[in-house]
Amino acid sequence: MTGPGPHSRLWRLSIPIILSNLTVPLLGAVDTAVVGHLPAAYYMGGVALGAQTFNFVFWGFGFLRMGTSGFTAQAVGAGDESEIRLILTRALIVAAGLGIAIVLLRHQVLWAALQFLGGSAEVQQAASDYVLIRIWAAPAALGNYVVLGWLLGRQRTGVALALQVLINGINAALAVLFVQGFGWNAAGAAGATAIADVVGLVAGLAVGWRFLRPSEGRYRLALIFDGPAMRRLIAVNRDIFLRTLCLVFAFAFFARQGAEMGDTVLAANAVLLYFQTLMAFGLDGLAHATEALVGTSIGARDRTGFWISVRVSLLWSFVMASFFSLAYFLAGDLLIAALSGIPDVRSTAALYLPWAAISPVISVWSYLLDGIFIGATRTRELRNSMVLAVMAFLAALFLLRGPFGNHGLWMALLVLMAARGIFLAAFLPRLSRGLA
Numbered sequence: 001m002t003g004p005g006p007h008s009r010l011w012r013l014s015i016p017i018i019l020s021n022l023t024v025p026l027l028g029a030v031d032t033a034v035v036g037h038l039p040a041a042y043y044m045g046g047v048a049l050g051a052q053t054f055n056f057v058f059w060g061f062g063f064l065r066m067g068t069s070g071f072t073a074q075a076v077g078a079g080d081e082s083e084i085r086l087i088l089t090r091a092l093i094v095a096a097g098l099g100i101a102i103v104l105l106r107h108q109v110l111w112a113a114l115q116f117l118g119g120s121a122e123v124q125q126a127a128s129d130y131v132l133i134r135i136w137a138a139p140a141a142l143g144n145y146v147v148l149g150w151l152l153g154r155q156r157t158g159v160a161l162a163l164q165v166l167i168n169g170i171n172a173a174l175a176v177l178f179v180q181g182f183g184w185n186a187a188g189a190a191g192a193t194a195i196a197d198v199v200g201l202v203a204g205l206a207v208g209w210r211f212l213r214p215s216e217g218r219y220r221l222a223l224i225f226d227g228p229a230m231r232r233l234i235a236v237n238r239d240i241f242l243r244t245l246c247l248v249f250a251f252a253f254f255a256r257q258g259a260e261m262g263d264t265v266l267a268a269n270a271v272l273l274y275f276q277t278l279m280a281f282g283l284d285g286l287a288h289a290t291e292a293l294v295g296t297s298i299g300a301r302d303r304t305g306f307w308i309s310v311r312v313s314l315l316w317s318f319v320m321a322s323f324f325s326l327a328y329f330l331a332g333d334l335l336i337a338a339l340s341g342i343p344d345v346r347s348t349a350a351l352y353l354p355w356a357a358i359s360p361v362i363s364v365w366s367y368l369l370d371g372i373f374i375g376a377t378r379t380r381e382l383r384n385s386m387v388l389a390v391m392a393f394l395a396a397l398f399l400l401r402g403p404f405g406n407h408g409l410w411m412a413l414l415v416l417m418a419a420r421g422i423f424l425a426a427f428l429p430r431l432s433r434g435l436a
Helices: 006-036 041-060 063-078 081-104 106-117 121-153 157-181 185-212 227-259 263-300 303-339 343-351 353-375 379-404 406-430
Strands: none
Touching: 006 041, 006 157, 006 185, 006 263, 006 303, 041 106, 041 121, 041 185, 041 227, 041 263, 063 081, 063 121, 063 227, 063 263, 063 353, 081 106, 081 121, 081 227, 106 121, 106 227, 121 157, 121 185, 121 263, 157 185, 227 263, 227 379, 227 406, 263 303, 263 343, 263 353, 263 406, 303 343, 303 353, 343 353, 353 379, 353 406, 379 406
C-alpha cells in the first residue's frame, strides 16, 4: 500500500495548523471588539500600540518557534530521536533566559516603545497599562513559541491545535470578564493574555515531559550544550532574529505613521491590520506545514520530495489567498462593524478597506517562501531578502505618504509584502543543491 499523496499530506498537516493559527487573530478580534466598544477611541488605540509593542518584542524572538521547527523537522527526517529531544531542551533554556531579561528590562522596553510609536497622551497611558501587566508573562509566551515549533517540526499538528485553542479560549473568556465585567479596560485585556500564556506553557510542558526525560543514558548536560550544535543554533537564530526585527520594525513604523494622522486613523488601521493578521495566520498554516515537509525532505536528503512539497504548497497557497481576497471584498464592511462600534472608526476603515482586500494575493508568496526557507534552515537568505524588502518599503513610504496620505501608507505596506516574495523567489533554486 502507498501512503497519502502530496496534496493530502499537505492538508493533513495544514488543517490543524490553520485552525490553530486562526484562533490567534480571532482572539485579537475579541480583544479589539471588547475594547472597541468602550466609549473612547483611545482605549482601542492604546491596546493597538500595546499589542504592537509585544509584536516588536516577542516577534523579534520568533526564531524560538521557527528555528525549533526547522531543526526538529530535519532531525525527524534523519530519524534522530535523541536530537529531537535535545532541540526542545536547548530552545526552552534559551526562551527562559530571554523571557527573564525582558521582564527585568520592562520599563526600558515600555519607554522605547512609546517613544517610537507615538500617539496621544491618552493612547500612551492605555498602552502603558497594557504593557506593564502583560510583560510579566514574557517567559511563558516565549516558551510557548518553542513548544509550538517543536510540535510542528514533529508533525504533531493536532496537539498544537489543542494547545492554541486552550490558550486563546482562556484569553478570550478572561478578556470579556476583565474588560466588560470588571471594567479594567486595557489593563484587563493585558491580564487576560498573560494568564492564558502561563496556562498554555504549563500544558505544553506536560505534553512534552516524556521527551525531556533521560533515555538510555544519552541525555546528558554535555549533549545539550554541544559546541557545533549550539553554534549552528546561534547562527540560525541570529539570522531569523534580524529578519524578524526588520519585519516588526516595518509594521511598527506603519503604526507610528498612522498615529501621526490622529487617533481615528490609528484605530481604523488597527482594525484593518486584523484583516492582514487573519489572512497571515491562515496562509501561515500552509507555510508551517511546508516547513515540516521541506525540513523532513532536507533531513532525508530527498530532492524529489522537496520539489513536490514546494509545488503543491504553491498551488494551494494561491487558492487560499484568492479566497481571502474575495471574502474581504464581499464581507469586509461586516467585519469592520463587528470590530468597532465607533462610527468614525468604521467609516475611516471602510475608506481604506480595498487595500486590505487585495493584500492576500500580493502577500501570499512571502508567507509560503518563508516556510520553505525556514524548513531548510537557510536563514541567511531569509535575512538578506527581508533587509532588501524593508528598504523598498521605506522608499515607497517616502514617495507615497506625502501625496496620498493613509492610502500611500497602505500602498507602501503592499510594496513590502511583494518585495519579500520577489527576493526570496530569487534564492529558491539554491535550496535543493546538495540533496541526493
